[in-house]
Amino acid sequence: MKGKEVEEDKKNTIVCRCEDIAWTEVEAAVTGGITDPEELKRFLHVGMGPCQGRTCGRLTARIIAQKTGKDISNLKSTGQRPPLISVPIREFLGDRDE
């Protein structure tokens, strides 16, 4: 593929499906100096949706590695927050409000 087509492809490649973030957006943020996965998560919201990075985590790590030359195995993955998968609030109400 020619350079232009690759760029077009990246624009159409969704890295984070939960928050609808394209490859080019992640690349731009990394090029702009956000190279820490935790900071990238907070700035772009990659990994802040229901999947908590299970889908996008590896992709964003790869982009950071490519753009910064860092070894991908040295990149910390972002923290996982409870309840890990999204849970309807009614599940936490028990009998009290039912």
Add this chain to the structure above:
Amino acid sequence: MSKTFDAIVIGGGIIGTAAGYHLSKRGLKVLLLEKDYLAAGSTGRCITGIRQQFSTPATIQTAMESVRMFRSMKEELELDVEWKNSGYIFLAHSEDMVEMFKKNIAIQKTFGLDVEFISADECKKIVPLLDADGLIGGAWCPSDGQANPFLVVRGYVDGIRRNGGEVKIASEVIRISVEKGKVRSVSTSGGDTYSAPRILNAAGPWAKNVGALAGVALEVEPDRHEALITEGVRYMGVPMLVDYRKDGGYFVQRVTGQFIGCFTPEKKVPGFSRESTLEFLVEMSRRMCRLIPAIKQVAVLRQWAGSYSMTPDGSPIVGETDVKGFYCCVGMCGHGFMLGPALGKFIAQYMTEGSWSIPMEEFAFGRFFGEKERMA
């Protein structure tokens, strides 16, 4: 040989980045050092609320100035920080609360704040989903609001860089040199030393430790608070609802449609812990649903915890310390994000001109924390 700057800021949260931005805007060569990543501390863990409904003059005026700044932040920082004046309602479920809110409103109005005590019916008009059981009314300020703390910090950092300043992450300050009562330089975990005639401690919950590096005692203690956020649903403009009951809490609908909220634990959890608890998740769910029963259909995405930086009297400590050139803007007591833009601007002015925009005695370094205040 050490590199020299006009000002060094320690801390990459809202206070440090806002102060750094305003110092750089005044033409100073600024270096900002953050030990972890930007907004890694309290700023990135807050629940995004921005209110002006406070009870003391300096805090009210600072918060009002912050709101003025949030309104024009998109133009100032060339970044949409998701500012929305979605308002705050302090809900009154007892006559004592009515009396307290009305007293605060009277003080707030002397500074020109657009705040009113409204009936329970009027609260329901603003929040149709509200369960008004036991509700007498509320203190409503429509110009209060919300913004995205990550974007605000990012905007300030980009601004510092545009103004010729430097921002370094993963750079912990481990030493501060003081000579003849005057601050001289800082050394980082990476082995670098930087000099400046002005150094600002904006280290949030770590303020006491950073102060100690320069031999300055600061009465700032961290204290854990938990929070949660739900998935997004249709934006209905639910303002920040502050339930003032003993088992209350506060939550708001973000412009993304998500509900974000927390409550103040009855028993304090001192220290740097950021552990989340199942108790919080269960309790917060109950407390949110008591006010808006429909929330039970929404799913929780995440919960987390962060530190409040508490002072004995609940007000920040802002000013020059007893080491010349060593300033502090610390002890935000849970209000850093909302007070940050204005305090950053105020301290930048003080560090360059030696003057304040508003009377700041309330926040003075070295003020006496009496026994009564300590108990509160």
